[in-house]
Amino acid sequence: RAYNFNAGPAAIPLEVLQQAQAEFIDYDGAGMALMEMSHRSATYEKVNQEAQDLLRELMNIPDNYKILFLQGGASTQFAMIPMNFLSEGKVGAYVDTGAWAGKAIKEAKTVGEAVIAASSKEDSYMRVPQASEIVVPENAAYVHVTSNETIGGVQYKAFPELGNVPLIADMSSDILSRPVDVSKFGLIYAGAQKNLGPSGVTVVIVREDLIAESPKSIPTMLRYDTHAKANSLYNTPPSFAVYMVGLVLKWIKAKGGLAEVERYNLNKTKLIYDVIDESNGFYEGCANKEDRSPMNITFRIQGKNEELEKKFVKESEAAGFVGLKGHRDVGGLRASTYNAVPLESCEALAKFMKEFQARNA
Ligand code: PLP
Numbered sequence: 315r316a317y318n319f320n321a322g323p324a325a326i327p328l329e330v331l332q333q334a335q336a337e338f339i340d341y342d343g344a345g346m347a348l349m350e351m352s353h354r355s356a357t358y359e360k361v362n363q364e365a366q367d368l369l370r371e372l373m374n375i376p377d378n379y380k381i382l383f384l385q386g387g388a389s390t391q392f393a394m395i396p397m398n399f400l401s402e403g404k405v406g407a408y409v410d411t412g413a414w415a416g417k418a419i420k421e422a423k424t425v426g427e428a429v430i431a432a433s434s435k436e437d438s439y440m441r442v443p444q445a446s447e448i449v450v451p452e453n454a455a456y457v458h459v460t461s462n463e464t465i466g467g468v469q470y471k472a473f474p475e476l477g478n479v480p481l482i483a484d485m486s487s488d489i490l491s492r493p494v495d496v497s498k499f500g501l502i503y504a505g506a507q508k509n510l511g512p513s514g515v516t517v518v519i520v521r522e523d524l525i526a527e528s529p530k531s532i533p534t535m536l537r538y539d540t541h542a543k544a545n546s547l548y549n550t551p552p553s554f555a556v557y558m559v560g561l562v563l564k565w566i567k568a569k570g571g572l573a574e575v576e577r578y579n580l581n582k583t584k585l586i587y588d589v590i591d592e593s594n595g596f597y598e599g600c601a602n603k604e605d606r607s608p609m610n611i612t613f614r615i616q617g618k619n620e621e622l623e624k625k626f627v628k629e630s631e632a633a634g635f636v637g638l639k640g641h642r643d644v645g646g647l648r649a650s651t652y653n654a655v656p657l658e659s660c661e662a663l664a665k666f667m668k669e670f671q672a673r674n675a
Contacts, residue, residue: 317659320637321464321610322487323507325654330511330561349554358553362546365560372566375496375519382518382538383546383556388486388505390536391516392421395458395482395501398528398538400426404455407431407479409448411459412439412466413643414484418458431457439466441602445474456480456500462488464508465641467612467648468605473498480524488609489517490566491653492576500524506555508609509653511562514555566653575653582660583608583651589667596671600646611649612640623647626670633666 318325341348342357351358366381375381384390395418396406406426408419410433422428431450432443442463450457457479462469464487473481473494480500489504496502501520507513520538528537540548546556569575587606590597590613600612615622626647627639640646649663 317635317662318637319635319649319651319655319659319663321508321641321648321650322505323513324509324637324650324652326511326558327562327565327654330558330565330654333561334558348557351553353547353551353553359547361553361557361560362551365556365563366546368560368563368567369517369519372490372563372572373494373496373519378522379496380518380520380522380525380542381546382520382541383551383559384516384518384541385514385552387513387516388484388503389417389421391484391503391518392418393425394536394538395456395503396422396425396428397532397536398525399455399480401455401529404453405429405451407448407450407454407457409433409443409457409459409474410435411442411468412463413641414463414465414486415458415460418460418484422458429454434468437602439463439468440600441605442468442470445476448474448476450476450479454479456482458482458484461485462607462609464610464650465612465644465648466601467599467607467610468601469607469609471605480521487650487652488607490572490575491579491609493572506559508650509562511558512555514552515559517559562654578657579608579651579653582655582657583611585657585660585664586611586649586651586667589664589671593667593671594675596675597667600644609650609652611651612644612646613648614646618646620645622674625674629670630663630666635663635666638663 339347369381406422406428408428408430410430419428432448434441434443457476461483482501483499485502486504487508490509503518506515525538525542528539534540590599598614630638638647640648
């Protein structure tokens, strides 16, 4: 297996792939693959329910929250959130932490009024704004934060407490990487393709009272109440992706749950951050230390030396590493170390980075 540091779609645990392979052609003795089955069958209903139940158990999701499996990626949530929640006179308040927050804001503005409640733009998005900086307008329907900026490599370690306004979080790139107190949120959403499984399904965890009735004016598929009432079976769901998410959740449970996953992740990323911090400035981390992400490690070489960065990418590929080139919008280097990236891959990367420095410093 390659040392896969892709940002998304990203690594899936080998054991999960092996189990999916074993039951790929004949699922549960049915004489057909799961993806060939009716989504109205008892077999698929069980897959759908088990994935929800396991997510509820692992994230300790209270009973008054619905779990939805939707399509359209996290990008569709950028529009669905304002469509469902911005009633007459209300605004969406957004914390601008970088590229993904920016996309959420831009999309919200196509639907209604979105205001920037705080921004770290002046600090080149190297940090996340704290609660004391966030100004919530009186008519805010919600405050939106991006829990982990996949491109910039910053993460909220503790979420801002903002009173009664529902907090909405895009957790696409760090869901299930650590325990979070779901009861502090109105809505959490995440595309599956980083920590949850393959692309094709988007998970939404939402407080029931917020979605009791979506505005009549919005199309059926874009209303939360449609999917909540139908237990995510209103139309044909991405059944294979949901099944894969279920397998990933079982894998996380077998690992010991989210506290254990977090511990493992922090050990993994420490290996790489230590190389950066001890490199005498050869490697430079992009994010401020206190906010840097354990999921996306962004760094540069010798004051943005693009030639050396290109060389790093080329040589890393020859050595079996995949996905270390930074996002095209910001350049530099990035190692995405999601749950399924094993410790051994991070050990190998730390070793490669030290050797690269020794050859090129
Ligand atoms: N939000 C964050 C933080 C992301 O990292 C991504 C994708 O990388 C998205 C949103 C967009 O997700 P999707 O491609 O599922 O629409």
